[in-house]
Amino acid sequence: MEINADVRPIKGKIIELTERDVKIEFYGRMGMLRVPLRMLICGKRPEVGDEVELKMSYVILKSDGR
Amino acid sequence: MSITPETANQHKNDPAVVCCLTQEGTVISPADLEDPAIFPDLEESGLLIIPENVLTIGQVLGKKLVKTVDALTPITPDMIEGGIEEEETKPEVIKENGVAKEEAASNAIGKGNVIRIHIEEGKGINLEIPAIVTTATATEPAARPEEELRKEEKIEDRVKRTLLMHEFDVKEVRLGDETSFENGILTIRKTLAEDALKADPLAKKMEIDIITPDNKNVFTNTIMDVIPIATKVEGAIGEGITHVLSGAVVILTGVDESGIQVHEFGSCEGIIGEKVRFGRPGCPDENDIMIRIHVTIQAGTGMERRGPYAAHKVCDAVIQEIREVLKKKAPSEAARVIEYKDVERVGRPRVVIVKEIMGQGAMHDNVILPKEPAGVLGGRPNVDLGNIPVVLSSNEVRDGGIHALTCIGPASKENTRHYFREPLVNLVAEDEEVNLVGVVFVGSPQVNEEKFYVSERLGALIEAMGVDGAIVTTEGFGNNHIDFASHIEQIGKRGIPVVGVTYAAYQGQLIVGNKYMDAMVELNKDPNGMESEILGDNTLTREDAERALAMLKAKMAGVEIKPAPKKWDQSVIEKNQELIRKAKK
Structure with missing residues (x-):
């Protein structure tokens, strides 16, 4: 089966911020993402409630992990 | 889309491809040609196939077409009036990741007149020439007279300061009642694990144990740092006498009270034999005894600056007690003495190394110029200094002037020991x-x-330093590549030849770029180009340093550097390394 899991822009907002990382909740309550600060590119100091955008596809299972 | 004469000149050695339907009899001008920058995309989508005998833009400009060709047709000799006579190829160096490499330099070297070109373009730096020849390829007879000339003109170097490093071999490490170092046996006081906690109240618990090189099948929590044990006996950091233990290093590991790894992002907990690339400058060597100091910090503080800092402070308190013993050793007992000199090499091109270190906070921080080599106390964290550039001499770096709180991830972070043994410096x-x-x-x-x-x-500082060349390096990847690119731009736009060194490969590919980033060295060693989660795997090694310096010399001498392929390709790096290997023979 061919799946067109294209990369699309997704928006969300910062719900948690530490000196190390940010936690992002995707709009539509479609999950959360936590990344270290250095993976966040920002023109100002990030704050809780700020909107973020990234590009991602659906997540595809690749193997059973063993 | 046609191109401007300026673009045509920039790409004069790239394939010539017509942009639109072009009639027989047209005298080819830049307006008839497609921009080579988009060729990779066109080739990928199958719209363009470039044959081997394609002519370059430089070769076709001003020539008359003998037949009408469709848009996006590469121009071959049969399409040009009178064909094309063989032209000399220019020396080239290829960048590796968006990174440059020296591959094509070999083309040039076979042709004797290349040397003359270098001299003309690199005025004032004639002494570079033999180096380029050496770096670029095998023995080149034309280079010899230059070398002889150099010997005759020998200029005295000025030694600015000297550092003597007395190395004491460690044969065994034990835990005991009192800290001592006798006959190669280092004993660490057991109760130190408790006393050291006084150095910071956020550190709640410490365990010290010894991992011997023959038993690497041991589970470890995330390795926060690898720290050499060294102490000042005379003078300040960078000069005088330092005593250092060889054959044993400290490994700092940490969790918080709820069991979360202190470097939760980019942590490398697991079996130590599998999680460390032994032998990298920042890692333990294959036969090193590892003194593991495991610190538990207050719950939740791993995500604040004060948490990881506390772990480093209490670890330093343990090392300090060993330092006090090491200070008292008689120099005659040292197994080796290494002499490091800060030398002003009069008349040679002035070169600066710029090391971009992390300053985003928490473990993304470094302590600059502590009192003791690779120590913590007395040093200033670069975050507190506003991340502003700070200049160290090469001796200060090699004498433990940087204590890294080590960022993420494990494969690309530079530990304290990395700076202590910095191969590029x-x-x-x-x-x-x-x-x-x-x-x-x-x-x-x-x-x-x-x-x-x-x-x-940084740009203003480099300008004031009046250098002829610069190498900019950075550890890891992420938003630090934005300033990495900017540093290169700031230096490049002042007309100073600059080489960039970073891990990028697949996972960390550069997200920004500018026209000064034409000489780049890739640090990746992972077959898939990924952050491999193995400590020190993708950090700067001696080989990377050799490529970086060779590339800088090439750039200072005016050798053209071939653009990198659009996507990361490890073979580019291997070819460049091969050139260095040949040159060394």
């Missing part, structure tokens, strides 16, 4: 063809505006 400091004027450490702040503020100050 060592190589450039020892190279007699360049004059290393200093090593600039510049932090990488979080916010873009701060990044550019810091980067502009």
Whole structure:
């Protein structure tokens, strides 16, 4: 089966911020993402409630992990 | 889309492809040609196939077409009136990751007149020439007279300061009642694990144990740092006498009270034999005894600056007790004495190394110039210094002037031991063809505006240093690549040849670029180009340093550097390394 899991822009907002990382909740309550600060590119100091955008596809299972 | 004469000149050695339907009899001008920058995309989508006998833009300009060709047709000799006579190829170096490499330099070298070109373009740096020849390829007879000339003109170097490092071999490490170091046996006081906690109340618990090289099948929590044990006996950091233990290093590991790894992002907990790339400058060597100091910090503080800092402080308290013993050793008992010199190599091109260090906060921080080599106390964290550039001499770096709180991830982070054994600093400091004027450490702040503020100050500093060349390196990847690119721009736009060194490959590919980033060295060693989660795997090694210096010399001498392929390709790096290997023979 061919799946067109294209990369699309997704928006969300910062719900948690530490000196190390940010936690992002995707709009539509479609999950959360936590990344270290250095993976966040920002023109100002990030704050809780700020909107973020990234590009991602659906997540595809690749193997059973063993 | 046609191109401008300027673009045509820039790409004169790239394939010539017509952009639109072009009639027989047309005299080819830049307006008839497609921009080579988009060829990779066109080739990928199958719209363009470039044959081997394609002519370059430089070859076709001003020539008359003998037949009408469709849009996006590569121009071959049969389409041009009178064909084309063989032209000389220019020396080229290829960048590796968006990174440059020296591959094509070999083309040029076979042709004797290349040497003359270098001299003309690299005025004032004639002494570079033999190096280029050496680096670029095999023995080149034309280079010899130059070398002889250099011997005759020998200029005295000026030694600015000397550092003597007395190395004491460690045969065994034990835990005991009292800290001592006798006959190669290092004993660490057991109760120190409790006493050291007084150094910071956020540190709640410490365990010390010994991992011997024959037993690497041991589970370890995330390795926060690898720290050499060294102490000042005479003078300040960078001069005088330092005593250092060889054959044993400290490994700092940490969790918080709820069991979360202190470096939760980019942590490398697991079996130590599998999680460490032994032998990298920042890692333990294969036969090193590892003194593991495991610290538990207050719950939740791993995500604040004070948490990881506390772990480093209490670990340093343990090392300090060993240092006090090591200070008292008689120099005659040292197994080796290494002499490091900060030398002003008069008349040679002035070169600076810029090391971008992390400054986003928490473990993204470094302590600059502590009182003791690779220590913590007395040093200033670069975050507190506003990440502004700070200049160290090469001796200060090699004498433990940087204590890294080590960022993420494990494969690309530079540990404290990395700076202690920095291969690029060592190589450039020892190279007699360049004059290393200093090593600039510049932090990488979080916010873009701060990044550019810091980067502009770096540019002003480099301008004031009056250098002829610069190498900019950075550890890891992420938003620090924004300032990395900006540093290169700030230096490049002042007309100073600059080489960039970073891990990028697949996972960390560069997200920004500018026209000064035409000479780049890739640090990746992972077959898939990924952050491999193995400590030190993708960090700067001696081989990377050799490529970086060779590339800088090439750039200073005016050798053209071939653009990197659009996507990361490890073979480019291997070919460049091969050139260095050949040159060394």
